[in-house]
Amino acid sequence: MARRTVDVPALVESARAGSPRAVARLISLVEDGHESLREVMAALTPHAGSAYVIGLTGSPGVGKSTTTTALVGAFRERGLRVGVLAVDPSSPFSGGALLGDRVRMQDHALDPEVYIRSMASRGHLGGLSFTTPQAIRVLDAAGCDVVLVETVGVGQSEVEIAGLADTSVVLLAPGMGDGIQAAKAGILEIGDVFVVNKADRDGADATVRDLRHMISLGDRTEPGLWRPPVVKAVAAQKVGIDEVMEALDKHRAFVEENGELARRRERRAADEIETIVLATLRARFSHVAGHAGVVRLAREVLAGHLDPYAAADRLVVELGEQLTA
Numbered sequence: 001m002a003r004r005t006v007d008v009p010a011l012v013e014s015a016r017a018g019s020p021r022a023v024a025r026l027i028s029l030v031e032d033g034h035e036s037l038r039e040v041m042a043a044l045t046p047h048a049g050s051a052y053v054i055g056l057t058g059s060p061g062v063g064k065s066t067t068t069t070a071l072v073g074a075f076r077e078r079g080l081r082v083g084v085l086a087v088d089p090s091s092p093f094s095g096g097a098l099l100g101d102r103v104r105m106q107d108h109a110l111d112p113e114v115y116i117r118s119m120a121s122r123g124h125l126g127g128l129s130f131t132t133p134q135a136i137r138v139l140d141a142a143g144c145d146v147v148l149v150e151t152v153g154v155g156q157s158e159v160e161i162a163g164l165a166d167t168s169v170v171l172l173a174p175g176m177g178d179g180i181q182a183a184k185a186g187i188l189e190i191g192d193v194f195v196v197n198k199a200d201r202d203g204a205d206a207t208v209r210d211l212r213h214m215i216s217l218g219d220r221t222e223p224g225l226w227r228p229p230v231v232k233a234v235a236a237q238k239v240g241i242d243e244v245m246e247a248l249d250k251h252r253a254f255v256e257e258n259g260e261l262a263r264r265r266e267r268r269a270a271d272e273i274e275t276i277v278l279a280t281l282r283a284r285f286s287h288v289a290g291h292a293g294v295v296r297l298a299r300e301v302l303a304g305h306l307d308p309y310a311a312a313d314r315l316v317v318e319l320g321e322q323l324t325a
Contacts, residue, residue, distance in 0.1 A: 006036045012043045015142040023115055023142050030134040031119065041134065044141040049265075051083070051140035052252065055165030057151040057190075062173040063197040064150050067235040067244075072108050074245050075146050082108075083139030083147040084116040085132060115139060132164060133272045162190035163271055166261055167251050169193045169244075172211070174203035188214055191228050193247045199232035199240065208232060226254055285319055293318060 006029065014022035029040055054071075056064050068084060075082050108114040119135060132149065139147050149165060162168050170191035194215075196207050211230045229247045233240030255261040297311040306314070 006034065006040075008036055008039045008043055012040070012047075012141070015138065016047060018112065018143065020112070020115060023138060024117070026138045026142075027117055027119075027135050030131045030138060033131075037134075041137065044137050047141035048137045049140065051136070051144050051147045053136060053147045053149060053164065053166045054248065055149045055151065055162070055168045056171060057168065058171035059173075062171040063235050064171055067169075067171060067195065067197055067233070068148050068150050069107055070233075070235045070238055070241045071148060071244065072114055073238070074241055076108070076111065076113065080145040081113045081143055082115070083136075083142070083144035084114070084150070085135055085139070085147065086116065086118050086150045087132065087152050115142070115144065133268070133275075136164070164268060166255065166264060167192045167248055169195060169248070171195045171197050172207060173198045174201045174207045192226065192251050193244070194228055194230045195240075195244055196230060196232050197235050200234050200237075204232060224258075226251065226260075 006025075011022050011025055015026055026040060026044075029037060034040075056068055056071075058064055065086065068086070072082050072084060108116065117135070119132065136147050136149065168190050170193070172194065174196065194211055196204055196211070198204070208230050215228055215230070229250075231240060231243045231247055233244055235241065252261075255264065293315055297306065297315055300306040301308055301311050
């Protein structure tokens, strides 16, 4: 079936005017890799760049959705417009987000100044979706002051959020061994703010103490470097959310003052460009060199005529010749 034509200028104008339907349509175009995607990004980019992006990550069951809901409420009390991208595991059959109804975020479902969207990870590692950066740009250009990005929650492969967010929040819970998991997964290196949620449980103080000890062993204790705070909260009861907001405000002020915010956003843009380039090359590789070239070289490797590295070098040369022909 032929894809429906899209009136991109009208769609972007409606999204900037606050139409949830237009925002939803734009993000769907992003997720589907629609043929008008380049036109969409060209139209949105001049209007983007003002939203502050906060990433929330942590193991399953720590209360990411509940904390996100509480933070949305806190930002709305400040009169800010909030966007939420909740990246969920994908159905192996439909490819859609398994938790697409976002049942934990119904508190803000009727608020016109809050936009909540589930995105399927579609097998992409790192806790995010391949299209998350473009979806953030949609919400940014649509006038969101703050964009909250909640990762999948798969445990040990969520460090990608550090390259996407202006501030990364790592959630942990007592009694889940999260202190050890954080050290194993490299979470200590990506967290700007640590939140020990469900702090009304036994072991919360011990988890806080362990985290602070592990952070103190790192190299961020040097003068002039940000030392991540560890905050206790019970998000389901809105307890400790003011302290979390205070920590977020302090980190934002810190990165704005020392230029780190600009550096983070520059790295984010560079990573996005690199990702698009690699995806484009992969697509061209499939069409130009195709699998036939790989199979031919694979047979030479199996026959002992080439080693894998030499085969890869030869394929790169062949691909370059065909792309420039």
